[in-house]
Each structure stands twice: as structure tokens, then as C-alpha cells.
Amino acid sequence: MKKNMGDKDRMYRAIAGVLILLWGVSNANALGLIGFVVLATAYFRFCPVYIPMDIDTTR
Known part of the structure; x- marks a missing residue:
């Protein structure tokens, strides 16, 4: 996976x-899992949605 996410992003x-994760946990809502996915993309500095749109925020 090539990094495609800059520091601000x-x-x-x-x-x-x-x-989002805290909101989902506090409300016992499964949508809090979205927060986990967003955190994972921040950790790996890679967003698969950026590939088809040819976005690279590392520039």
C-alpha cells in the first residue's frame, strides 16, 4: 500500500x-464501527477510496 494521505488529512x-467511535460506544450504536475504519485509515496513511479518484494529499 502506497501512502496517499498527508499529515493534515x-x-x-x-x-x-x-x-465517531466514542459516539457509537456511548449510544450503543453499531455505526461506531465507522469510527474504527476512519482511525485505521489514519493509522495506515492509506485511503482506498482515494485510488479511483486519483487523490493524493501527501503532496
Whole structure:
């Protein structure tokens, strides 16, 4: 996996992932799993959705 996510994008995703995950846990909602996916993309610095759209925020 080639990294396609820059520092700002990674920071925003990490914050959003934590907030979504906490919201899902506090409301006992399965949508909190989306927060886990967002955190995983921030951790690996790779977003598979960026590939078809030819987006690379590392520039």
C-alpha cells in the first residue's frame, strides 16, 4: 500500500475517528464501527477510496 494521505488529512481523520467511535460506544450504536475504519485509515496513511479518484494529499 502506497501512502496517499498527508499529515493534515491524517490528523483530521484521527480526530473524527475518535469522535465517531466514542459516539457509537456511548449510544450503543453499531455505526461506531465507522469510527474504527476512519482511525485505521489514519493509522495506515492509506485511503482506498482515494485510488479511483486519483487523490493524493501527501503532496
